[in-house]
Amino acid sequence: MTPDPAMTIDEIAAEWLARMVSGNASPEDRANLAAWLEADSRHKGAYMRAMALWQMLNGAAQNPAVAPPLPRGWAHQRFTRRWMIGGGAAIAASAAAVLLLRPYVLDEPQIFQTGRGEVREFTLADGSHIVLDSQSRVDVTMRRDARNVALVEGMGWFHVAKDKTRPFTVSANGARFVAVGTAFSVSREGGTKIVVSEGIVRMTAADHDRAIDLHRNETATIDPAGGLKLARLSDDAMSRQMAWREGSVGLDGETLREAAESFNRYNRMQIVVADQALADKRVVGWFSRNDPLGFSTAAATMLDAKVERQGETIRLTKK
Structure with a gap:
Protein backbone atom coordinates (compact mmCIF):
# COMPACT_ATOMS: atom_id res chain seq x y z
CA MET A 1 0.00 0.00 0.00
CA THR A 2 1.34 3.45 -0.93
CA PRO A 3 -0.16 6.18 1.32
CA ASP A 4 -1.49 9.34 -0.33
CA PRO A 5 0.75 12.28 0.71
CA ALA A 6 -2.39 14.40 1.17
CA MET A 7 -3.76 12.06 3.87
CA THR A 8 -3.32 12.76 7.59
CA ILE A 9 -1.42 10.31 9.81
CA ASP A 10 -4.70 9.09 11.34
CA GLU A 11 -6.19 8.48 7.90
CA ILE A 12 -3.11 6.53 6.79
CA ALA A 13 -3.20 4.46 10.01
CA ALA A 14 -6.88 3.66 9.45
CA GLU A 15 -6.15 2.56 5.89
CA TRP A 16 -3.30 0.34 7.09
CA LEU A 17 -5.56 -1.27 9.69
CA ALA A 18 -8.31 -1.81 7.11
CA ARG A 19 -5.79 -3.66 4.95
CA MET A 20 -4.59 -5.80 7.88
CA VAL A 21 -8.09 -6.97 8.91
CA SER A 22 -9.32 -7.51 5.35
CA GLY A 23 -7.65 -10.92 4.95
CA ASN A 24 -5.85 -9.66 1.82
CA ALA A 25 -2.64 -8.35 3.42
CA SER A 26 0.48 -9.75 1.77
CA PRO A 27 3.88 -10.32 3.45
CA GLU A 28 5.05 -7.19 1.62
CA ASP A 29 2.15 -5.21 3.12
CA ARG A 30 3.10 -6.35 6.62
CA ALA A 31 6.75 -5.44 6.05
CA ASN A 32 5.76 -2.01 4.71
CA LEU A 33 3.49 -1.42 7.71
CA ALA A 34 6.32 -2.32 10.10
CA ALA A 35 8.61 0.14 8.30
CA TRP A 36 5.97 2.89 8.43
CA LEU A 37 5.45 2.34 12.17
CA GLU A 38 9.19 2.55 12.88
CA ALA A 39 9.65 5.67 10.76
CA ASP A 40 7.95 8.03 13.23
CA SER A 41 6.72 7.56 16.81
CA ARG A 42 3.51 9.40 15.87
CA HIS A 43 2.69 6.58 13.44
CA LYS A 44 2.52 4.04 16.28
CA GLY A 45 0.16 6.26 18.24
CA ALA A 46 -2.10 6.73 15.23
CA TYR A 47 -2.21 2.99 14.56
CA MET A 48 -3.10 2.24 18.20
CA ARG A 49 -5.89 4.84 18.05
CA ALA A 50 -7.23 3.21 14.89
CA MET A 51 -7.13 -0.19 16.63
CA ALA A 52 -9.08 1.19 19.58
CA LEU A 53 -11.76 2.60 17.28
CA TRP A 54 -11.97 -0.69 15.38
CA GLN A 55 -12.44 -2.60 18.63
CA MET A 56 -15.10 -0.21 19.93
CA LEU A 57 -17.12 -0.29 16.70
CA ASN A 58 -16.86 -4.06 16.41
CA GLY A 59 -17.90 -4.82 19.98
CA ALA A 60 -14.49 -5.97 21.20
CA ALA A 61 -15.20 -4.69 24.70
CA GLN A 62 -17.87 -7.39 25.06
CA ASN A 63 -16.10 -9.92 22.84
CA PRO A 64 -12.28 -10.07 23.23
CA ALA A 65 -12.05 -12.62 20.38
CA VAL A 66 -12.82 -9.80 17.93
CA ALA A 67 -9.55 -7.92 17.60
CA PRO A 68 -7.34 -6.73 14.76
CA PRO A 69 -3.84 -8.19 14.46
CA LEU A 70 -0.97 -6.35 16.14
CA PRO A 71 2.16 -5.77 14.05
CA ARG A 72 4.88 -8.33 14.72
CA GLY A 73 6.90 -7.52 17.83
CA TRP A 74 4.22 -5.40 19.50
CA ALA A 75 2.97 -6.29 22.95
CA HIS A 76 -0.75 -6.09 23.68
CA GLN A 77 -1.52 -2.68 25.18
CA ARG A 78 -3.81 -1.82 28.07
CA PHE A 79 -6.20 0.91 26.96
CA THR A 80 -6.74 3.17 29.98
CA ARG A 81 -9.64 5.59 30.35
CA ARG A 82 -7.26 8.55 30.05
CA TRP A 83 -5.72 7.11 26.88
CA MET A 84 -9.13 6.40 25.36
CA ILE A 85 -10.32 9.96 26.02
CA GLY A 86 -7.22 11.51 24.47
CA GLY A 87 -6.93 9.06 21.60
CA GLY A 88 -10.67 9.07 20.96
CA ALA A 89 -10.67 12.83 20.54
CA ALA A 90 -7.98 12.60 17.89
CA ILE A 91 -9.91 9.96 15.97
CA ALA A 92 -13.18 11.82 16.23
CA ALA A 93 -11.50 14.67 14.40
CA SER A 94 -10.86 12.37 11.46
CA ALA A 95 -14.16 11.28 9.89
CA ALA A 96 -12.25 9.78 7.00
CA ALA A 97 -10.73 7.20 9.34
CA VAL A 98 -14.18 5.96 10.31
CA LEU A 99 -15.27 5.76 6.67
CA LEU A 100 -12.20 3.73 5.79
CA LEU A 101 -12.97 1.20 8.51
CA ARG A 102 -16.74 0.90 7.92
CA PRO A 103 -16.61 -2.05 5.47
CA TYR A 104 -14.79 -4.15 8.07
CA VAL A 105 -16.96 -3.54 11.12
CA LEU A 106 -20.51 -3.31 9.78
CA ASP A 107 -22.77 -5.76 8.00
CA GLU A 108 -21.36 -5.22 4.52
CA PRO A 109 -20.07 -8.48 2.97
CA GLN A 110 -16.48 -9.00 1.93
CA ILE A 111 -15.91 -10.97 -1.27
CA PHE A 112 -13.05 -13.48 -1.51
CA GLN A 113 -12.50 -15.38 -4.75
CA THR A 114 -9.96 -17.32 -6.81
CA GLY A 115 -9.30 -17.74 -10.52
CA ARG A 116 -8.58 -20.84 -12.57
CA GLY A 117 -5.72 -22.86 -11.10
CA GLU A 118 -5.52 -20.66 -7.98
CA VAL A 119 -5.85 -22.10 -4.47
CA ARG A 120 -5.58 -19.39 -1.84
CA GLU A 121 -5.87 -18.95 1.92
CA PHE A 122 -7.61 -15.97 3.53
CA THR A 123 -7.56 -14.93 7.19
CA LEU A 124 -10.72 -13.29 8.53
CA ALA A 125 -10.82 -10.55 11.16
CA ASP A 126 -11.96 -13.06 13.82
CA GLY A 127 -8.95 -15.32 13.22
CA SER A 128 -10.81 -17.92 11.14
CA HIS A 129 -9.14 -19.21 7.99
CA ILE A 130 -10.67 -19.95 4.59
CA VAL A 131 -8.90 -21.87 1.82
CA LEU A 132 -10.64 -21.48 -1.53
CA ASP A 133 -10.26 -24.00 -4.33
CA SER A 134 -9.82 -22.99 -7.96
CA GLN A 135 -12.61 -20.79 -9.40
CA SER A 136 -14.37 -20.34 -6.06
CA ARG A 137 -16.01 -17.43 -4.27
CA VAL A 138 -17.39 -16.68 -0.81
CA ASP A 139 -19.21 -13.61 0.51
CA VAL A 140 -18.37 -13.05 4.20
CA THR A 141 -20.44 -10.94 6.60
CA MET A 142 -19.06 -10.39 10.10
CA ARG A 143 -21.59 -9.15 12.67
CA ARG A 144 -21.49 -8.76 16.43
CA ASP A 145 -23.73 -11.81 16.91
CA ALA A 146 -22.97 -13.96 13.85
CA ARG A 147 -20.39 -14.84 11.21
CA ASN A 148 -22.05 -15.67 7.89
CA VAL A 149 -20.34 -17.08 4.81
CA ALA A 150 -22.15 -17.65 1.51
CA LEU A 151 -20.37 -20.12 -0.78
CA VAL A 152 -21.32 -18.64 -4.14
CA GLU A 153 -19.14 -20.84 -6.34
CA GLY A 154 -16.72 -23.74 -6.12
CA MET A 155 -15.33 -25.17 -2.88
CA GLY A 156 -13.86 -23.87 0.36
CA TRP A 157 -12.27 -25.24 3.52
CA PHE A 158 -13.06 -23.41 6.74
CA HIS A 159 -11.04 -23.48 9.97
CA VAL A 160 -13.26 -21.66 12.43
CA ALA A 161 -11.98 -19.60 15.36
CA LYS A 162 -13.90 -20.53 18.52
CA ASP A 163 -16.50 -17.98 19.58
CA LYS A 164 -19.68 -19.39 21.13
CA THR A 165 -21.34 -15.97 21.06
CA ARG A 166 -21.06 -15.73 17.26
CA PRO A 167 -21.91 -18.92 15.34
CA PHE A 168 -20.05 -19.42 12.06
CA THR A 169 -22.51 -20.38 9.30
CA VAL A 170 -21.70 -21.46 5.75
CA SER A 171 -24.60 -21.55 3.28
CA ALA A 172 -24.65 -23.20 -0.15
CA ASN A 173 -27.50 -24.27 -2.44
CA GLY A 174 -30.11 -23.86 0.31
CA ALA A 175 -28.14 -25.87 2.91
CA ARG A 176 -26.68 -24.32 6.07
CA PHE A 177 -23.70 -25.57 8.07
CA VAL A 178 -23.21 -24.10 11.55
CA ALA A 179 -20.02 -24.45 13.59
CA VAL A 180 -18.54 -22.83 16.68
CA GLY A 181 -14.92 -23.99 16.49
CA THR A 182 -14.13 -26.66 13.92
CA ALA A 183 -12.75 -27.36 10.43
CA PHE A 184 -14.68 -28.54 7.40
CA SER A 185 -14.98 -28.18 3.64
CA VAL A 186 -18.07 -27.37 1.58
CA SER A 187 -18.43 -27.84 -2.17
CA ARG A 188 -21.14 -26.78 -4.64
CA GLU A 189 -19.92 -29.09 -7.40
CA GLY A 190 -22.68 -31.48 -8.51
CA GLY A 191 -24.93 -30.58 -5.59
CA THR A 192 -23.69 -29.73 -2.10
CA LYS A 193 -21.11 -31.69 -0.13
CA ILE A 194 -19.61 -31.19 3.33
CA VAL A 195 -16.61 -33.03 4.77
CA VAL A 196 -15.84 -32.50 8.48
CA SER A 197 -12.15 -32.77 9.37
CA GLU A 198 -12.39 -31.49 12.96
CA GLY A 199 -15.09 -30.85 15.57
CA ILE A 200 -18.86 -30.88 14.98
CA VAL A 201 -20.94 -29.13 12.31
CA ARG A 202 -24.75 -28.90 12.40
CA MET A 203 -26.35 -29.20 8.96
CA THR A 204 -29.82 -28.09 7.90
CA ALA A 205 -31.20 -28.34 4.37
CA ALA A 206 -34.28 -26.91 2.69
CA ASP A 207 -35.79 -30.32 1.80
CA HIS A 208 -35.08 -32.00 5.15
CA ASP A 209 -36.97 -31.35 8.39
CA ARG A 210 -34.36 -32.23 11.00
CA ALA A 211 -30.89 -30.90 11.71
CA ILE A 212 -28.01 -33.37 11.48
CA ASP A 213 -24.81 -33.17 13.53
CA LEU A 214 -21.74 -34.25 11.57
CA HIS A 215 -18.53 -35.25 13.36
CA ARG A 216 -14.89 -35.68 12.36
CA ASN A 217 -14.41 -37.84 9.23
CA GLU A 218 -18.12 -37.69 8.39
CA THR A 219 -19.53 -36.38 5.14
CA ALA A 220 -22.94 -35.47 3.77
CA THR A 221 -23.89 -35.03 0.13
CA ILE A 222 -27.10 -33.42 -1.12
CA ASP A 223 -27.66 -34.13 -4.80
CA PRO A 224 -29.37 -31.61 -7.14
CA ALA A 225 -32.71 -33.42 -6.64
CA GLY A 226 -32.48 -33.03 -2.85
CA GLY A 227 -31.42 -36.59 -2.02
CA LEU A 228 -29.22 -36.89 1.07
CA LYS A 229 -26.35 -39.35 1.52
CA LEU A 230 -24.35 -39.67 4.75
CA ALA A 231 -21.05 -41.51 5.09
CA ARG A 232 -18.10 -42.00 7.43
CA LEU A 233 -14.65 -41.84 5.85
CA SER A 234 -11.43 -43.63 6.72
CA ASP A 235 -8.35 -41.52 7.44
CA ASP A 236 -7.00 -42.42 3.99
CA ALA A 237 -10.24 -41.35 2.32
CA MET A 238 -10.15 -38.09 4.31
CA SER A 239 -6.64 -37.41 3.03
CA ARG A 240 -7.88 -37.84 -0.52
CA GLN A 241 -10.80 -35.49 0.12
CA MET A 242 -8.42 -32.80 1.40
CA ALA A 243 -5.73 -33.39 -1.25
CA TRP A 244 -6.71 -30.28 -3.22
CA ARG A 245 -5.33 -28.06 -0.43
CA GLU A 246 -1.89 -29.62 -0.98
Whole structure:
Protein backbone atom coordinates (compact mmCIF):
# COMPACT_ATOMS: atom_id res chain seq x y z
CA MET A 1 0.00 0.00 0.00
CA THR A 2 1.34 3.45 -0.93
CA PRO A 3 -0.16 6.18 1.32
CA ASP A 4 -1.49 9.34 -0.33
CA PRO A 5 0.75 12.28 0.71
CA ALA A 6 -2.39 14.40 1.17
CA MET A 7 -3.76 12.06 3.87
CA THR A 8 -3.32 12.76 7.59
CA ILE A 9 -1.42 10.31 9.81
CA ASP A 10 -4.70 9.09 11.34
CA GLU A 11 -6.19 8.48 7.90
CA ILE A 12 -3.11 6.53 6.79
CA ALA A 13 -3.20 4.46 10.01
CA ALA A 14 -6.88 3.66 9.45
CA GLU A 15 -6.15 2.56 5.89
CA TRP A 16 -3.30 0.34 7.09
CA LEU A 17 -5.56 -1.27 9.69
CA ALA A 18 -8.31 -1.81 7.11
CA ARG A 19 -5.79 -3.66 4.95
CA MET A 20 -4.59 -5.80 7.88
CA VAL A 21 -8.09 -6.97 8.91
CA SER A 22 -9.32 -7.51 5.35
CA GLY A 23 -7.65 -10.92 4.95
CA ASN A 24 -5.85 -9.66 1.82
CA ALA A 25 -2.64 -8.35 3.42
CA SER A 26 0.48 -9.75 1.77
CA PRO A 27 3.88 -10.32 3.45
CA GLU A 28 5.05 -7.19 1.62
CA ASP A 29 2.15 -5.21 3.12
CA ARG A 30 3.10 -6.35 6.62
CA ALA A 31 6.75 -5.44 6.05
CA ASN A 32 5.76 -2.01 4.71
CA LEU A 33 3.49 -1.42 7.71
CA ALA A 34 6.32 -2.32 10.10
CA ALA A 35 8.61 0.14 8.30
CA TRP A 36 5.97 2.89 8.43
CA LEU A 37 5.45 2.34 12.17
CA GLU A 38 9.19 2.55 12.88
CA ALA A 39 9.65 5.67 10.76
CA ASP A 40 7.95 8.03 13.23
CA SER A 41 6.72 7.56 16.81
CA ARG A 42 3.51 9.40 15.87
CA HIS A 43 2.69 6.58 13.44
CA LYS A 44 2.52 4.04 16.28
CA GLY A 45 0.16 6.26 18.24
CA ALA A 46 -2.10 6.73 15.23
CA TYR A 47 -2.21 2.99 14.56
CA MET A 48 -3.10 2.24 18.20
CA ARG A 49 -5.89 4.84 18.05
CA ALA A 50 -7.23 3.21 14.89
CA MET A 51 -7.13 -0.19 16.63
CA ALA A 52 -9.08 1.19 19.58
CA LEU A 53 -11.76 2.60 17.28
CA TRP A 54 -11.97 -0.69 15.38
CA GLN A 55 -12.44 -2.60 18.63
CA MET A 56 -15.10 -0.21 19.93
CA LEU A 57 -17.12 -0.29 16.70
CA ASN A 58 -16.86 -4.06 16.41
CA GLY A 59 -17.90 -4.82 19.98
CA ALA A 60 -14.49 -5.97 21.20
CA ALA A 61 -15.20 -4.69 24.70
CA GLN A 62 -17.87 -7.39 25.06
CA ASN A 63 -16.10 -9.92 22.84
CA PRO A 64 -12.28 -10.07 23.23
CA ALA A 65 -12.05 -12.62 20.38
CA VAL A 66 -12.82 -9.80 17.93
CA ALA A 67 -9.55 -7.92 17.60
CA PRO A 68 -7.34 -6.73 14.76
CA PRO A 69 -3.84 -8.19 14.46
CA LEU A 70 -0.97 -6.35 16.14
CA PRO A 71 2.16 -5.77 14.05
CA ARG A 72 4.88 -8.33 14.72
CA GLY A 73 6.90 -7.52 17.83
CA TRP A 74 4.22 -5.40 19.50
CA ALA A 75 2.97 -6.29 22.95
CA HIS A 76 -0.75 -6.09 23.68
CA GLN A 77 -1.52 -2.68 25.18
CA ARG A 78 -3.81 -1.82 28.07
CA PHE A 79 -6.20 0.91 26.96
CA THR A 80 -6.74 3.17 29.98
CA ARG A 81 -9.64 5.59 30.35
CA ARG A 82 -7.26 8.55 30.05
CA TRP A 83 -5.72 7.11 26.88
CA MET A 84 -9.13 6.40 25.36
CA ILE A 85 -10.32 9.96 26.02
CA GLY A 86 -7.22 11.51 24.47
CA GLY A 87 -6.93 9.06 21.60
CA GLY A 88 -10.67 9.07 20.96
CA ALA A 89 -10.67 12.83 20.54
CA ALA A 90 -7.98 12.60 17.89
CA ILE A 91 -9.91 9.96 15.97
CA ALA A 92 -13.18 11.82 16.23
CA ALA A 93 -11.50 14.67 14.40
CA SER A 94 -10.86 12.37 11.46
CA ALA A 95 -14.16 11.28 9.89
CA ALA A 96 -12.25 9.78 7.00
CA ALA A 97 -10.73 7.20 9.34
CA VAL A 98 -14.18 5.96 10.31
CA LEU A 99 -15.27 5.76 6.67
CA LEU A 100 -12.20 3.73 5.79
CA LEU A 101 -12.97 1.20 8.51
CA ARG A 102 -16.74 0.90 7.92
CA PRO A 103 -16.61 -2.05 5.47
CA TYR A 104 -14.79 -4.15 8.07
CA VAL A 105 -16.96 -3.54 11.12
CA LEU A 106 -20.51 -3.31 9.78
CA ASP A 107 -22.77 -5.76 8.00
CA GLU A 108 -21.36 -5.22 4.52
CA PRO A 109 -20.07 -8.48 2.97
CA GLN A 110 -16.48 -9.00 1.93
CA ILE A 111 -15.91 -10.97 -1.27
CA PHE A 112 -13.05 -13.48 -1.51
CA GLN A 113 -12.50 -15.38 -4.75
CA THR A 114 -9.96 -17.32 -6.81
CA GLY A 115 -9.30 -17.74 -10.52
CA ARG A 116 -8.58 -20.84 -12.57
CA GLY A 117 -5.72 -22.86 -11.10
CA GLU A 118 -5.52 -20.66 -7.98
CA VAL A 119 -5.85 -22.10 -4.47
CA ARG A 120 -5.58 -19.39 -1.84
CA GLU A 121 -5.87 -18.95 1.92
CA PHE A 122 -7.61 -15.97 3.53
CA THR A 123 -7.56 -14.93 7.19
CA LEU A 124 -10.72 -13.29 8.53
CA ALA A 125 -10.82 -10.55 11.16
CA ASP A 126 -11.96 -13.06 13.82
CA GLY A 127 -8.95 -15.32 13.22
CA SER A 128 -10.81 -17.92 11.14
CA HIS A 129 -9.14 -19.21 7.99
CA ILE A 130 -10.67 -19.95 4.59
CA VAL A 131 -8.90 -21.87 1.82
CA LEU A 132 -10.64 -21.48 -1.53
CA ASP A 133 -10.26 -24.00 -4.33
CA SER A 134 -9.82 -22.99 -7.96
CA GLN A 135 -12.61 -20.79 -9.40
CA SER A 136 -14.37 -20.34 -6.06
CA ARG A 137 -16.01 -17.43 -4.27
CA VAL A 138 -17.39 -16.68 -0.81
CA ASP A 139 -19.21 -13.61 0.51
CA VAL A 140 -18.37 -13.05 4.20
CA THR A 141 -20.44 -10.94 6.60
CA MET A 142 -19.06 -10.39 10.10
CA ARG A 143 -21.59 -9.15 12.67
CA ARG A 144 -21.49 -8.76 16.43
CA ASP A 145 -23.73 -11.81 16.91
CA ALA A 146 -22.97 -13.96 13.85
CA ARG A 147 -20.39 -14.84 11.21
CA ASN A 148 -22.05 -15.67 7.89
CA VAL A 149 -20.34 -17.08 4.81
CA ALA A 150 -22.15 -17.65 1.51
CA LEU A 151 -20.37 -20.12 -0.78
CA VAL A 152 -21.32 -18.64 -4.14
CA GLU A 153 -19.14 -20.84 -6.34
CA GLY A 154 -16.72 -23.74 -6.12
CA MET A 155 -15.33 -25.17 -2.88
CA GLY A 156 -13.86 -23.87 0.36
CA TRP A 157 -12.27 -25.24 3.52
CA PHE A 158 -13.06 -23.41 6.74
CA HIS A 159 -11.04 -23.48 9.97
CA VAL A 160 -13.26 -21.66 12.43
CA ALA A 161 -11.98 -19.60 15.36
CA LYS A 162 -13.90 -20.53 18.52
CA ASP A 163 -16.50 -17.98 19.58
CA LYS A 164 -19.68 -19.39 21.13
CA THR A 165 -21.34 -15.97 21.06
CA ARG A 166 -21.06 -15.73 17.26
CA PRO A 167 -21.91 -18.92 15.34
CA PHE A 168 -20.05 -19.42 12.06
CA THR A 169 -22.51 -20.38 9.30
CA VAL A 170 -21.70 -21.46 5.75
CA SER A 171 -24.60 -21.55 3.28
CA ALA A 172 -24.65 -23.20 -0.15
CA ASN A 173 -27.50 -24.27 -2.44
CA GLY A 174 -30.11 -23.86 0.31
CA ALA A 175 -28.14 -25.87 2.91
CA ARG A 176 -26.68 -24.32 6.07
CA PHE A 177 -23.70 -25.57 8.07
CA VAL A 178 -23.21 -24.10 11.55
CA ALA A 179 -20.02 -24.45 13.59
CA VAL A 180 -18.54 -22.83 16.68
CA GLY A 181 -14.92 -23.99 16.49
CA THR A 182 -14.13 -26.66 13.92
CA ALA A 183 -12.75 -27.36 10.43
CA PHE A 184 -14.68 -28.54 7.40
CA SER A 185 -14.98 -28.18 3.64
CA VAL A 186 -18.07 -27.37 1.58
CA SER A 187 -18.43 -27.84 -2.17
CA ARG A 188 -21.14 -26.78 -4.64
CA GLU A 189 -19.92 -29.09 -7.40
CA GLY A 190 -22.68 -31.48 -8.51
CA GLY A 191 -24.93 -30.58 -5.59
CA THR A 192 -23.69 -29.73 -2.10
CA LYS A 193 -21.11 -31.69 -0.13
CA ILE A 194 -19.61 -31.19 3.33
CA VAL A 195 -16.61 -33.03 4.77
CA VAL A 196 -15.84 -32.50 8.48
CA SER A 197 -12.15 -32.77 9.37
CA GLU A 198 -12.39 -31.49 12.96
CA GLY A 199 -15.09 -30.85 15.57
CA ILE A 200 -18.86 -30.88 14.98
CA VAL A 201 -20.94 -29.13 12.31
CA ARG A 202 -24.75 -28.90 12.40
CA MET A 203 -26.35 -29.20 8.96
CA THR A 204 -29.82 -28.09 7.90
CA ALA A 205 -31.20 -28.34 4.37
CA ALA A 206 -34.28 -26.91 2.69
CA ASP A 207 -35.79 -30.32 1.80
CA HIS A 208 -35.08 -32.00 5.15
CA ASP A 209 -36.97 -31.35 8.39
CA ARG A 210 -34.36 -32.23 11.00
CA ALA A 211 -30.89 -30.90 11.71
CA ILE A 212 -28.01 -33.37 11.48
CA ASP A 213 -24.81 -33.17 13.53
CA LEU A 214 -21.74 -34.25 11.57
CA HIS A 215 -18.53 -35.25 13.36
CA ARG A 216 -14.89 -35.68 12.36
CA ASN A 217 -14.41 -37.84 9.23
CA GLU A 218 -18.12 -37.69 8.39
CA THR A 219 -19.53 -36.38 5.14
CA ALA A 220 -22.94 -35.47 3.77
CA THR A 221 -23.89 -35.03 0.13
CA ILE A 222 -27.10 -33.42 -1.12
CA ASP A 223 -27.66 -34.13 -4.80
CA PRO A 224 -29.37 -31.61 -7.14
CA ALA A 225 -32.71 -33.42 -6.64
CA GLY A 226 -32.48 -33.03 -2.85
CA GLY A 227 -31.42 -36.59 -2.02
CA LEU A 228 -29.22 -36.89 1.07
CA LYS A 229 -26.35 -39.35 1.52
CA LEU A 230 -24.35 -39.67 4.75
CA ALA A 231 -21.05 -41.51 5.09
CA ARG A 232 -18.10 -42.00 7.43
CA LEU A 233 -14.65 -41.84 5.85
CA SER A 234 -11.43 -43.63 6.72
CA ASP A 235 -8.35 -41.52 7.44
CA ASP A 236 -7.00 -42.42 3.99
CA ALA A 237 -10.24 -41.35 2.32
CA MET A 238 -10.15 -38.09 4.31
CA SER A 239 -6.64 -37.41 3.03
CA ARG A 240 -7.88 -37.84 -0.52
CA GLN A 241 -10.80 -35.49 0.12
CA MET A 242 -8.42 -32.80 1.40
CA ALA A 243 -5.73 -33.39 -1.25
CA TRP A 244 -6.71 -30.28 -3.22
CA ARG A 245 -5.33 -28.06 -0.43
CA GLU A 246 -1.89 -29.62 -0.98
CA GLY A 247 -1.84 -29.26 -4.77
CA SER A 248 -3.10 -32.75 -5.59
CA VAL A 249 -6.18 -34.57 -6.84
CA GLY A 250 -6.95 -37.66 -4.76
CA LEU A 251 -9.21 -40.17 -6.52
CA ASP A 252 -10.86 -43.10 -4.78
CA GLY A 253 -13.34 -44.60 -7.21
CA GLU A 254 -14.62 -41.45 -8.91
CA THR A 255 -15.72 -41.82 -12.51
CA LEU A 256 -13.36 -40.74 -15.26
CA ARG A 257 -15.83 -37.95 -16.08
CA GLU A 258 -15.69 -36.63 -12.50
CA ALA A 259 -11.90 -36.86 -12.47
CA ALA A 260 -11.67 -34.94 -15.76
CA GLU A 261 -13.91 -32.21 -14.35
CA SER A 262 -11.59 -31.89 -11.34
CA PHE A 263 -8.51 -31.39 -13.52
CA ASN A 264 -10.38 -29.02 -15.84
CA ARG A 265 -11.07 -26.65 -12.91
CA TYR A 266 -7.33 -26.09 -12.48
CA ASN A 267 -5.92 -26.08 -16.00
CA ARG A 268 -6.26 -24.34 -19.34
CA MET A 269 -5.57 -27.69 -20.97
CA GLN A 270 -8.94 -29.45 -20.88
CA ILE A 271 -9.64 -33.19 -20.74
CA VAL A 272 -12.47 -34.48 -22.93
CA VAL A 273 -13.77 -38.04 -22.51
CA ALA A 274 -15.33 -38.85 -25.86
CA ASP A 275 -17.01 -42.16 -25.01
CA GLN A 276 -19.89 -42.44 -22.50
CA ALA A 277 -19.00 -45.96 -21.37
CA LEU A 278 -15.39 -44.89 -20.83
CA ALA A 279 -16.50 -41.79 -18.90
CA ASP A 280 -18.42 -43.98 -16.43
CA LYS A 281 -15.42 -46.14 -15.56
CA ARG A 282 -13.83 -45.51 -12.17
CA VAL A 283 -10.28 -44.46 -11.37
CA VAL A 284 -8.07 -44.35 -8.29
CA GLY A 285 -4.78 -42.66 -7.53
CA TRP A 286 -3.03 -39.52 -6.35
CA PHE A 287 -2.04 -36.98 -9.01
CA SER A 288 -0.62 -33.47 -9.31
CA ARG A 289 -3.51 -31.17 -10.14
CA ASN A 290 -1.32 -29.24 -12.62
CA ASP A 291 -0.49 -32.30 -14.75
CA PRO A 292 -3.62 -33.20 -16.75
CA LEU A 293 -1.55 -34.97 -19.42
CA GLY A 294 0.17 -37.16 -16.82
CA PHE A 295 -3.18 -38.08 -15.30
CA SER A 296 -4.69 -38.81 -18.72
CA THR A 297 -1.79 -41.07 -19.65
CA ALA A 298 -2.11 -43.00 -16.37
CA ALA A 299 -5.90 -43.27 -16.72
CA ALA A 300 -5.56 -44.54 -20.29
CA THR A 301 -3.20 -47.27 -19.08
CA MET A 302 -5.61 -48.28 -16.29
CA LEU A 303 -8.69 -48.30 -18.52
CA ASP A 304 -7.17 -49.56 -21.78
CA ALA A 305 -7.93 -46.27 -23.51
CA LYS A 306 -6.13 -43.99 -25.95
CA VAL A 307 -4.80 -40.44 -25.37
CA GLU A 308 -4.75 -37.81 -28.11
CA ARG A 309 -3.56 -34.25 -27.58
CA GLN A 310 -4.84 -31.52 -29.88
CA GLY A 311 -3.55 -28.10 -28.84
CA GLU A 312 -5.10 -27.29 -25.45
CA THR A 313 -7.37 -30.35 -25.53
CA ILE A 314 -6.65 -33.89 -24.35
CA ARG A 315 -9.05 -36.50 -25.75
CA LEU A 316 -9.53 -39.87 -24.09
CA THR A 317 -11.14 -42.49 -26.32
CA LYS A 318 -11.60 -46.25 -26.36
CA LYS A 319 -8.97 -48.23 -28.24
